[in-house]
Amino acid sequence: MMTRRNNEERTLTRSEMEIMNILWNNEGAMSTHEIQEKYPEPQPAYSTIATFLKILTKKGFVSYRKAEAGNKTFYFYPLLTRQKYMSQFMQEAKSTLFGNSLKAMLHFFAQSEEISEEDIEELIRMIKK
Numbered sequence: 001m002m003t004r005r006n007n008e009e010r011t012l013t014r015s016e017m018e019i020m021n022i023l024w025n026n027e028g029a030m031s032t033h034e035i036q037e038k039y040p041e042p043q044p045a046y047s048t049i050a051t052f053l054k055i056l057t058k059k060g061f062v063s064y065r066k067a068e069a070g071n072k073t074f075y076f077y078p079l080l081t082r083q084k085y086m087s088q089f090m091q092e093a094k095s096t097l098f099g100n101s102l103k104a105m106l107h108f109f110a111q112s113e114e115i116s117e118e119d120i121e122e123l124i125r126m127i128k129k
Contacts, residue, residue, distance in 0.1 A: 010088060012061070015044075019052050020061060024082045029065060029075035061085075 012020060022038045023030060030038075036049050053076055056062040060079060067073040098104040115123075 016056055023078045029077040031073050031075055
């Protein structure tokens with residue numbers, strides 16, 4: 001079982017998630033300036049994004065490479081896919097909040113969301129596959 005510290009290190013804050021979404025939506029590595037340009041308004045300061053990138057690097061979500069010789073620019077890229085993060089996040093939520101029961105988790109969402117008959121039928125078809 002993960003310790004509280006390890007669990008926090010594997011979870012993204014809202015601001016960290018925004019940066020990860022930018023990186024996941026991009027085809028290659030990005031500089032801090034490029035990430036700032038893609039950030040929705042109001043855009044945080046360059047130094048704020050740089051701080052978040054440092055945190056994301058420490059948490060193991062991103063890594064970086066330095067530009068060619070003579071250039072001080074660093075280019076950041078994700079170390080895991082969005083799908084892998086979502087899977088880890090949902091597994092942790094299922095374990096922590098629902099006693100590791102998929103049935104309990106699905107029951108919660110079924111009760112708390114307005115699901116149409118059409119969506120229910122589609123979900124049943126998906127489960128049967």
